[in-house]
Amino acid sequence: MNEHHQDKLQAVVFDWAGTIIDFGSCAPMGAFVRLFAQFGIELGIAEARGPMGLAKWDHIKALTELPRVAAQWQAKHGRPFTHADIDHLYDVFTPMNAAVVPDFCDFIPGALEAVKAVRARGLKVGSTTGYNRPIMDVVAKIAAEGGYVPDNLVCAGDLAAGRPAPLMMYRSFADLGVWPPYAVVKVDDTGVGVQEGLNAGSWSVGLAISGNAAGLTLAEWQALDAAGRQAVRDRATAELRAAGAHYVIDSVADLLPVLDAIDARLARGERP
Structure with a gap:
């Protein structure tokens, strides 16, 4: 087994609504x-x-x-x-x-740039969702027209159990050809989505502001003053931390420094 290959990240698996599209998961x-x-x-x-x-x-x-x-x-x-x-x-x-x-298919600000940066690092881009295939047939087509085509898509209903079970992540490892689980990062705006990653043995990053944890539209979020924003951030962060998230950030726009931090931890022999 090539140890050097194993101590680097290989893929990021993104949720869809509240993570890449549909700010506030509305x-x-x-x-x-x-x-x-x-x-x-x-x-x-x-x-x-x-x-x-x-x-x-x-x-x-x-x-x-x-x-x-x-x-x-x-x-x-x-x-x-x-x-x-x-x-x-x-x-x-x-x-x-x-x-x-x-x-509700607008991209979350910074999402396309984040995905591009993930690919520029040589990482695969996976995706899992709580939506079923009929709904994702609509969503994936619109996202593709806007420039987002992940390397795989696993939908609710594809496997015996959905979140917080790790089966959609296991399917993603197989689809993307990546292993071990600790070489993969799961990014999600819900507690059960964070746990989907943890239960698979991956690093999990929670998104406090762009999705369900905050539960605000982009306009509602932008209308808040600094104190209001911090209150929402604190509440959402506590929820995602309680679910076990290794890191909590506002949105995928803030993902790159987290990937750097995880890569450094892997190089030191740390595991999720």
């Missing part, structure tokens, strides 16, 4: 709220955001387990949610989310 939010409204259930945006990063079927299941949601369903139907109900909600959700997603 596309699914309205869709979740509308989905439940269609079934006569009132769901708040903060509630909808709770399970973000999970595969969307798992996300819907988690929402049906919220006491307030479960009580509304019970009152309406005289019985609790069943798996069949969740399947039905998911079938309705996918086209809803696919329909709105083109409106």
Whole structure:
């Protein structure tokens, strides 16, 4: 085994919404709220955001387990949610989310530059997502037109389990031809996405501002004063640190110094 080859980074695996595109990870939010409204259930945006990063079927299941949601369903139907109900909600959700997603495909500021810099270092660019294939068919095409084509794409539903399980990362290692896991960095805006990386044995970098942890649109973030920004940053950072992130930065625009730091740690024999 070539030890020298092993002590350098080989790939970065990026999440999609809230990481590369869709500042604030907003596309699914309205869709979740509308989905439940269609079934006569009132769901708040903060509630909808709770399970973000999970595969969307798992996300819907988690929402049906919220006491307030479960009580509304019970009152309406005289019985609790069943798996069949969740399947039905998911079938309705996918086209809803696919329909709105083109409106939320703007790149996060600095994302394309960060990806270019990652490639310039000779690293592979992988991607995993909580979106399923039908939704990603729409997203990936728009992203490609804008100049982002990662070396692979693993979707929720491709494998037996989604986040926080490491299976999408394992598939990425195989797709990209990279190993060991500690030669790979996972970048994500959700706690379960951070844990997807940790559970695979990789370095995990959390994004505090660009995604679900902050839960703000770019305009909302830009409108905050310095104290307001720091309060959001502190709250989001605490959430991602609690999930186990090795590093927490505002957005992918700040990734390069972290890659330098990880490379230095690998050279010293450190592992995640």
